[in-house]
Amino acid sequence: MTSMSPAPNTQSARAIRPAAGASLVAFTALLLRDLTVLKKNLGIFTARTLIQPFLLVFVFLYVFPQIGQGIGGGGGLSGESSFATVLVAGVLALSIMFQGIQAVALPLANEFGYTKEIEDRVLAPLPVALVAVGKVVAGAIQGLIAATIVFPIGAIIHARGVHPNLSVHWAVLLTLLPLTSIMTSSLGLLLGTRISPRNIGIMFGFIVLPITFLGGTYYPWATLSAIKIGGLPWLQVLVCLNPLIYVTEGFRAALTTAPHMELYVIYPVLIALCALFLWLGIRGFYRRVLG
Amino acid sequence: MTREWEAMRIGTGGEQTQVDGVIRCEELTKRYRDGDILAVDRLDLMVHRGEILGLLGPNGAGKSTTVGMLTTLVVPTSGKASVAGVDVIAHPALVKQVIGVVAQTNNLDRALTVWENLYYHGRFFGMSAGESREAADRLLVEFRLSERAKSEIVSISGGMAKRLQVARALLHRPSVLFLDEPTAGLDPQSRIALWEILRNLHSQGQTILITTHYMEEAASLCDRLAIMDHGRILAIGTAESLKEAIGADRIVTVSAVGDLDALARLLQDRVEGATKTQRVNNTIQLHIKGATGVLPKVVAIAERGGFDITDLSVIEPTIETVFITLTGEELRD
Numbered sequence: 001m002t003s004m005s006p007a008p009n010t011q012s013a014r015a016i017r018p019a020a021g022a023s024l025v026a027f028t029a030l031l032l033r034d035l036t037v038l039k040k041n042l043g044i045f046t047a048r049t050l051i052q053p054f055l056l057v058f059v060f061l062y063v064f065p066q067i068g069q070g071i072g073g074g075g076g077l078s079g080e081s082s083f084a085t086v087l088v089a090g091v092l093a094l095s096i097m098f099q100g101i102q103a104v105a106l107p108l109a110n111e112f113g114y115t116k117e118i119e120d121r122v123l124a125p126l127p128v129a130l131v132a133v134g135k136v137v138a139g140a141i142q143g144l145i146a147a148t149i150v151f152p153i154g155a156i157i158h159a160r161g162v163h164p165n166l167s168v169h170w171a172v173l174l175t176l177l178p179l180t181s182i183m184t185s186s187l188g189l190l191l192g193t194r195i196s197p198r199n200i201g202i203m204f205g206f207i208v209l210p211i212t213f214l215g216g217t218y219y220p221w222a223t224l225s226a227i228k229i230g231g232l233p234w235l236q237v238l239v240c241l242n243p244l245i246y247v248t249e250g251f252r253a254a255l256t257t258a259p260h261m262e263l264y265v266i267y268p269v270l271i272a273l274c275a276l277f278l279w280l281g282i283r284g285f286y287r288r289v290l291g
Numbered sequence: 292m293t294r295e296w297e298a299m300r301i302g303t304g305g306e307q308t309q310v311d312g313v314i315r316c317e318e319l320t321k322r323y324r325d326g327d328i329l330a331v332d333r334l335d336l337m338v339h340r341g342e343i344l345g346l347l348g349p350n351g352a353g354k355s356t357t358v359g360m361l362t363t364l365v366v367p368t369s370g371k372a373s374v375a376g377v378d379v380i381a382h383p384a385l386v387k388q389v390i391g392v393v394a395q396t397n398n399l400d401r402a403l404t405v406w407e408n409l410y411y412h413g414r415f416f417g418m419s420a421g422e423s424r425e426a427a428d429r430l431l432v433e434f435r436l437s438e439r440a441k442s443e444i445v446s447i448s449g450g451m452a453k454r455l456q457v458a459r460a461l462l463h464r465p466s467v468l469f470l471d472e473p474t475a476g477l478d479p480q481s482r483i484a485l486w487e488i489l490r491n492l493h494s495q496g497q498t499i500l501i502t503t504h505y506m507e508e509a510a511s512l513c514d515r516l517a518i519m520d521h522g523r524i525l526a527i528g529t530a531e532s533l534k535e536a537i538g539a540d541r542i543v544t545v546s547a548v549g550d551l552d553a554l555a556r557l558l559q560d561r562v563e564g565a566t567k568t569q570r571v572n573n574t575i576q577l578h579i580k581g582a583t584g585v586l587p588k589v590v591a592i593a594e595r596g597g598f599d600i601t602d603l604s605v606i607e608p609t610i611e612t613v614f615i616t617l618t619g620e621e622l623r624d
Contacts, residue, residue, distance in 0.1 A: 013375070013389065013464050013465060013466040014388070014416075014463060014464045016375075016377065016385060016388050016389060017388065017417060019382070019384055019385055021417075022384070022385075022388060022417055023384060025417045026415045026416070026417070029411065029414035029415045030415065032411070032414060033400075033403070033411045033414070033415075036403070036407070036411070037402040037403070040402075107402075114396070115396060115397060115398055115401070116394065116396055116398045117398055117399070117400055117401060117402075118398075119364070119392075119394055119398045120398060120399075120400060120408075120412060120415075120459065121400075121415070122364065123362070123363070123364070123387055123390075123392055124387065124415035124416070125384055125385070125387040125388040125415070125416060125417070126384055126387075127383075127384045128383075289364065290364060290365065290366055291321075291323075291356070291359055291364060291365035291366065
């Protein structure tokens, strides 16, 4: 047996630092750790951010117009252009939504798993709730980066003669981007803490897919009023339960002059969803890490 | 909560006043809601500065729950606990500054390299980039992990992973190091290396609380041992005092054909100095105190009673004997 001779404790134990300062430092370091991991995986991050919007835009705005598959309400090139206008906001919203789930829920599900990798971060000298908030902030940063990467796609890839009619309202755009990023990564926290790793597939099938298809990505919310049973626009009412609808409608307001849900509805609902998901997510986080 | 108990003060220099004991538990209790399981039952415990305490007990005895409560990962149901003078229940975020924790499982950060696991841990604990880099480099050398600094966690061996966990737990210079079954699943070489590391830390004055199933190794390493079962500490003291407390200086193990319970009763009655007999794995253990030349007498008594002895041995009590005497034979699954 060769003897190992660590001398790690020649210095005495460190003094206790005040809680608030120590927490702030630890919180910053947790973000630093998450950003380091992001930087390592930047290639795969970019690829996974681009693939879905690229396919959507490519098929709907490039392939469909060329093969004459009408999708813009049958209005020819002007119809295609108005569909392109609808889709740009939808694609942006969808990218942010996916980022929230992929950047927060998926890693969390793994870290809560058998290895309990999250433990070292939970043992960092800050309140456990802040570890969860750190996850959300790191996820939101990834959402913002994703939005920056995705936005040009909708503006660039399209068939000749098809043009999204964009008219950027900067104040709305610059407030909605962080708000929606935090809302979707809070949803990621909620899903990641409530769903066990082996049920991730189920989450995609039964939560992510319905959110995507019924979230106003491909159609403005107002147009759903045409779908009625006995005078009730049931689908328009039902999709109000979908958090994504407020994101897509919000970006429609931020990027186009097309009709959209009122901003005085969108902002309060997004803020309320942030608070709700964050609260439930932190509670779930506590339940997963503390016995 | 009394002022004495809370005895935590953070002055400008960060000095803490210290009540007796770096770890203190008073009636510490954990009841899990599901199934009404009382995992830890009114536990009183005191660990002194520089002491290394071994917590022994069968699976489910409450060892990990105790460590969990002291390391803030398990929320106590009732009772009090403090580490380095900081109240665990009132100030969990502060307690985390003064503890280092080595979990039973490999909970290293798979998204980071070996070196980064140490570096970011230092940053979590408020070290500057330079300080943390220096500490990570130094610990990798001391724990013989330098060559694997850039390795991914999934590529290193179990022994290396455990050493890295210990290095990480020490990086921020904690007042108390907690290790929960650190040698479980390690090969003998890695296990011996880990005991060696703990021995060195102990000689440098590090306070350590360790749970383990390796009783004789714990007995040689630890200042005191606590034997725990059903959420309570059954006995606590030095290895020597625990062995003395079972009240025997020889333990005779008898294998025989026939009714072992009847033989046990016979030996208990007739062998001089017999303080206790118990059935262990189809053998009888006979505790003897203050008598010599016992083996021939045991054989004679058994034969006269019509029993055929197939094997016979005598040992001095070990910590395992103490453990089995206190916690019994039943399997705990």
